[in-house]
Amino acid sequence: MVEPVSVENMFIVFVISAAIVVSGLLYGLLFLLSRMWRQAWLLPSAYVVFAVLVACVLMLAEIMRLDGFWRLMVAAMLAGYLLAPRVIWRLCIATHAGDDPMAGNR
Numbered sequence: 001m002v003e004p005v006s007v008e009n010m011f012i013v014f015v016i017s018a019a020i021v022v023s024g025l026l027y028g029l030l031f032l033l034s035r036m037w038r039q040a041w042l043l044p045s046a047y048v049v050f051a052v053l054v055a056c057v058l059m060l061a062e063i064m065r066l067d068g069f070w071r072l073m074v075a076a077m078l079a080g081y082l083l084a085p086r087v088i089w090r091l092c093i094a095t096h097a098g099d100d101p102m103a104g105n106r
Contacts, residue, residue, distance in 0.1 A: 009063050016060045023053040024081055031085040054078060 027049045034042030061074050 013060065013063055016056050016063070019056045020053060020060065023049050023056060027053060027081065028085045032089070035089055050082060053081060 027046050030042050030046035030049060033039070034046060057074060057078060061071065066074060
């Protein structure tokens with residue numbers, strides 16, 4: 001049986017959950033900007049933010065007492081966060097291949 005999270009840890013769970021959302025957003029944004037602006041320093045910055053995301057997720061999994069199958073779900077979520085921006089970028093490039101924004105095609 002799963003033990004509930006103690007009341008003392010609820011605020012910590014809230015803060016870490018917010019950090020997960022913000023770091024996921026920043027990772028995706030920095031990855032996008034590194035591809036759009038072709039700035040070499042942005043991609044390593046995105047990976048640093050992803051490392052923060054991983055740390056937050058692992059802390060949350062520990063506080064929430066996740067084990068067994070749920071640890072696999074955490075790993076799958078982290079893999080999804082890592083790969084999703086790359087897949088979305090390639091999809092956008094493939095979708096808009098041949099579009100000329102200056103030609104007036106809207």
